[in-house]
Amino acid sequence: MPREPERNKKGDRPAVDAGHAAAKAMSEAAVEPTTSSTEADSGEVFALMGRFESPAEITHACEALRDAGYKHFDAHTPFAVHGLEKAMGLPPSRLPFIVLGGGITGLVSAISFAYWSQAVDYPLVIGGKLAFSFQAFIPIFFELTVLFAAFATFFGMWGLNRLPTFFHPVHTYPSFHRASDDSFIVSVEARDPKFDMTKTRELLEKLGAREIGAVEA
């Protein structure tokens, strides 16, 4: 939704910057709001980073990058900014299918284990009921389905995200620690066919990035 582009000019920023507390001002002072000096003067460039200060700004920046034809770029935000996936042109998560698989595995293994252990391996007559009294096993089927689905969600999510990745080039960006606090950082990766050191930088500048810097691979 590339609406209201004029809103995001520096003069007319959303409410977030209006009431900055003293603490904010202090952390601001540490990082000059200019182009940072971490130009990659040696080694291969991994990405060009641009720091923004509000969800509206980064949404706008991602829309612009998407419209400019960039594919390999990412937004690093302190919380999930709603609608950013549309701005970045990302497909929906594939996780639900993994969870479905996990849930079905859980249900099938619960039923087959119950059948094997209660009716095949050691059938015990209790209360005159059939060995495979499946009505009485439903709580267990349910719990195991939930357990497997939850494991599938947990491990599936980290798997899709390729985490844990303790070292990633973007971590080397000096202001990157603010991406988990109050900054919204865009990284445009050098492997993108559209990537060009000067042109990409100009685009980020035009979009109103507070700082721009490159990180090495």
Place this chain on the structure above:
Amino acid sequence: MARYLFPRWSNKVLPLAFFFGLSPVGTAAVAGAWYYGGNKHLEVGYQPRQPVEFSHKLHAGDLGMDCRYCHSTVERSPMAAVPATETCMNCHSKVRTDSSKLLPVRESFATDQPIPWVRVHNLPDYVYFDHSAHLAVGVGCVTCHGRIDEMPRVRQQMPLSMGWCLECHRDPAPNLRDPALVTKMDGVEPSKAVPLGTGMAKANGRTIQPPLHCSGCHR
């Protein structure tokens, strides 16, 4: 201070730890617990030193005495009685009366104090086991106790675990013999048994149905 950045190799630690640490160690732990945690490992081979060096090999093997001469209640009661000192003295008042090995036996006889034999085959208190029932259907001594006639000092040969009991309770036929030959240690053919489904067999002219329900043994 400067932000700590994890080194590049740190990304490989988890997968490497998983493939070369957790999986082999986990497999070893499970396999180890499986093998070393069971009765087969923990109980088989228990061979305590007895107060008298009584040799079953000599008495039951070489001399060919029947088990029931000493364990006289085994056909009639749940317990296969450990013989009283008097049973020993039936012979040993005449045989080897001056052997130093038999000193505790003579002492026991004189003082009327029992010999403190150490129990080898011991089931938990919550298990009810009846020797007479097993002998009556034709389960031989050797099935549970092994070749006692070859043991100078008695050693536990079988795991005596619940799973081991159940193997036979579910499929009794291979371990049934003519009830007249229960004490014979070798060279006995199993009875011609007709399996009648899980845990049932027709052998020795009767239907044998060992209990598989909880209160069969835990009463």
Place this chain on the structure above:
Amino acid sequence: MSDLAMVQEDVPGKRVPLVLGKQDFHSVTESVAGIVEGPTPHKWKLLFVLALSILLILLGSLGRLVTKGIGVWGNNTTVGWAWDITGFVFWIGIGHAGTLISAILFLFRQKWRTSINRAAEAMTIFAVMSAGIYPLFHVGRVWFAYWLFPIPNQMGMWPNFKSPLFWDVCAVSTYATVSILFWYVGLVPDLATLRDRAKTKTRQIVYGIFALGWRGSHRHWLNYERAYGILAGLSAPLVLSVHTIVSFDFAVSIIPGWHTTIFPPYFVAGAIFSGFAMVMTLMIIARKAFGLERLITMRHLENMNKVIVATGTMVGYAYAVEFFIAWYSGNPYESFALMNRAFGPYKWAYWTMVSCNVIFPQLFWFKKVRTSIPAMFVISIIVNIGMWFERFVIIVTSLSRDFLPSSWAYFRPTIFDITTFFGTFGLFMTMFLLFLRFLPMVAIGEVKSVLPAADAHPHHDDDGHDAPGSEGMSKEPVHAA
């Protein structure tokens, strides 16, 4: 503090903001992460020593139980379950509030949950740990506790799948596992915040390891949000199933007073009731101690009070229905069990239960009481006492009157019953204090997402609820005052 006073005047049709004062992203980070990063408060140290000593009492009591045997408790032949299962159901019930707040309120898009869900989830996990002590140790020989699980063993046998006790093992262990996964998933972005702010290398490494290298990538957030929603969706029926199955432990038996179909909803309502009371007690202390009045506002507390009065009334209804059914069914044993409960030797416990659970929470109908911190603190503690008595009354009164009058007995706890139960509070407090000290007690990222500034498209107005059909965690603004 004018904005705190303002909460009292709730304008109809206009919701009070979820976060008070002029808050921006950085000030939210500061106020939550600051708690973890600051020097250890002396009060915390004092409380921690106290909690540890109570934990030692628990360890001592359990040590005595293991070395001596289950007989150190007052359980006897007729009353085979007593304080042990009372304590188990008490703690597992308390755990339910955490999952309810984090999962069910999430699914209903109740954004007021964001300030309290983290602490409530932590409370769930620690309550389930405390609960787990009882089934583990009341088997007597704790080294055989693995028999509870379907693990191959030398007996060649499996747990009885027809038994509610095995359903209970499955339900509680699944619940504990899923709660921990859910909690940890929620924690990771906040751990990354702590990692990025940490001043010492040790903290950077330790938080860094647990943050898994989180870099806030929106490609990750997309899967993350989906995972969070799915885990919430899985937890919601799970939490209802857990106390339902705990109630089956009783309802599937044939003991008069237990064998009733109302038990599952009755237990679930009671669990939520006691859980919210416990969250209330802890939150009132924590927000005061750590100065979080702006994040955990009166609106949060008032909403929780409303849940307490609603579930308390449900529990009261269940008490009444039990009597009605006992009379209506014409079953003399059931009638006897119920009359014995209310007028027999345990009538003191029964009436304590009724007054704590049904009568006192009714005070929350009055807005004055609902918004008074001292009043809600006292009532939340009363509710917890009452809910402990509820389980005691259900378990002990029914068991103490067997079908054979010759086996009737009166249960008296021994000192070890008391110290074991008291000691579980030590475990709970120790864990909770460690949590407060080392982990963010408020979900930093989620609170930021409900700030007015979090909206990427600040163009339309709403009342704090999502428009129908909006997907995922909404970032719509909540009214700034």
